[in-house]
Amino acid sequence: MNNKFDALKDDDSGEDQASPKDSEKEKPEEDDKDQNIVKKKMVVPGPGEHPLQYNYTFWYSRRTPGRPASTQSYEQNIKQIGSFASVEQFWRFYSHMIRPGDLTGHSDFHLFKEGIKPMWEDDANKMGGKWIIRLRKGLASRCWENLILAMLGEQFMVGEEICGAVVSVRFQEDIISIWNKTASDQSTTARIRDTLRRVLNLPPNTIMEYKTHTDSIKYSMGRLPWTGEC
Amino acid sequence: MEVSRKRILLRHLEPARPLRRCVPASVGPQTKAAAGDQPLMEGELTTVGLEQFLKILNLHKQKKERISYTRDFLIALAGCPDAKKRPEYLPDHPIVLPKARDPGQQELRETQWKEVTEDV
Secondary structure, three states: HHHHHHHHHHHHHHHHHHHHHHHHHHHHHHHHHHOOOOOOOOOOOOOOOOOOEEEEEEEEEEEOOOOOOOHHHHHEEEEEEEEEEEEEHHHHHHHOOOOOOOOOOEEEEEEOOOOOOOOOOOOOOOOEEEEEEEEEEOOHHHHHHHHHHHHHHOOOOOOOOOOEEEEEEEEEEEEEEEOOOOOOHHHHHHHHHHHHHHOOOOOOOEEEEEEEEHHHHHHHOOOOOOOOOO | HHHHHHHHHHHHHHOOOOOHHOOOOOHHHHHHHHHOOOHHHHHHHHHHHHHHHHHHHHHHHHHOOOOOOOHHHHHHHOHHHHHHOOOOOOOOOOOOOOOOOHHHHHHHHOOOHHHHHHHH
C-alpha cells in the first residue's frame, strides 16, 4: 500500500515538474517553426519602467538578390528581432540595432504592434493602407526615429487604427511608411497625414502618398498575396 | 397610437377589467402603485444616479485615456542606464550590434536635446 502510494505520489510530482517545463519549452519551439508568431507572447514592462499603450515587435527583412520574391520567400526573409512593452525596453532593442541609414541593400525595418505581422495579408492589415514618404538618402535614420517615437508615444490619436511603421532602404532613396487598419476611413488617414507632417518636420515640398494594401497587392510585381498565387 | 388610447379609455369604463389595464390612460398615485416595478426603477435611478454616473464617466475616461509620451520625454529616457542594457532575448543577426550604440546619437545632436547629449 505504502509503496503504491509513494509511487503514485512520485508520478504526480514527476508530472507536475515536467509539465510546466514542457509547456514552456514547447512554446518557443513552435514559434521557431513559424517565425512570424511572436516569440515571447506577453512581454510586460519591468518594475518602475514606463509602460507603452501597446506592445510592439521589431522585424527586419532583406530581399535575397536574384530570387523572385513571393509571399513565401518574403515570410522566410522577415525576421523578428524582439518585442517590448515599455519605453526602456524599446530603447534597449533600438540601441542594439544598427540605424536604418547604415543598412545596405534592399532591406527594411518594421515596427508593428505585437500580434500584427508586417504583411498585407494579416487580418489587421488587409483592409488597410499606408502613408508613404520617399526620402533622399541621408534622412532615413532621423525620420525613422521620429516616426516610431510618435507611434510609441501615441501621438497619432486615431484610436486603434495604427498597425505599424516601416523604413525601407533602397538604392536611390529610402522610404518610410505608417500602416493603418482602415484605408477607407478618411478622417483617420487625414489625421495620420497631418501628424506625420508635424512630427517628421519634413521639407514643405515633400510628397506624401497614401496607398491601400489592396492596390499594393494588385500592382505589386515583386510578391504575390496568399491567395491567387500564379 | 391615438386609436389604441381611445380603445383603452373605452375599456376603462368596463367594470370587469383588471386595474393594470388602466395604467396607460389613468393618472395619479394609483397608477404608480399598479405598475409596481416602474416607480421602483425610477427611485433607484434617482438615488444611485450620481454614483452610477460617476462610475460610467470613470469607465469612459479609462477607455479613452491613452498612455502617451512626447518625443522629448521618450528621448530623455533613452539616456538612463536601463535603456542601454542588452535585451534578454536578442537574436544573433548582422543588424544586431554587440554593444549598445549611443541611442540616436546623431539624431539627438541634430535636434540639440541638450540634457541628454550631456549625459551621453
